[in-house]
Amino acid sequence: MTAVRTGCDLAAVDDVLAGISAHGERYLARVFTVRERTDAHDDPERLAARFAGKEAVIKLLRPTDGQAVPLHDVAIVLDGHGAPVVELTGAALTLAEAQGITVVDVSLSHERGLALATAVALADR
Template sequence: MTTIRTGTDLAAVEDVIAGITAHGERYLSRVFTARERADAGDDPERLAARFAGKEAVLKLLRPAATDAVPLTDVAIVHDTVGAPVVELTGRAAELANRIGCDTIAISLSHERGLALATAVALTAS
């Protein structure tokens, strides 16, 4: 049976700025891949949208409480025309494979200090 799964998240840009201010490179490398940072130009608004995207994807994947999924296993990057796409590696890719999910569509937005993301996928379970 094919199922539609969705995930949505809202992130505050000020929280990303606070993370960068408090922890600098350690925060950035723990949360974002090098490609995400390059695509976003390290702009806090764009990084917040990617953070919301990661959280939306994880909500869609529904890991168990015991599943540790590093945030860098979910990357929100640009395709060749600049649209956001989801790339999964490691544990996140395993979870997607387990539910029969090949592709996750993502939509990002940011305005007035908030970033929103919605992820949608068709799965086999």
């Protein structure tokens, strides 16, 4: 049986700025891939949107308490047309494969200090 999975998240740009202010490069490297940072030009609004995207994807993957999904295992990058796409690796990819999820779509938006993301996928299990 195929089921639609959704996840959404809202992130404050100020929270990303606070992480950068408090931990600098260590925060950026722990949360975002090099490609995400490059695509976002290290712009806090765009990074907040990617953070929300990561959280939205993790929500649709529905990990149990014993299944940690590091933020680095979900990357929100831009395709050749500038649209956001999801790349899964590590624990996120393993969890998606176990659920029959092959593609995750994501939509991002940011305005007035807030970033919103919605993720959608089809799961076969």
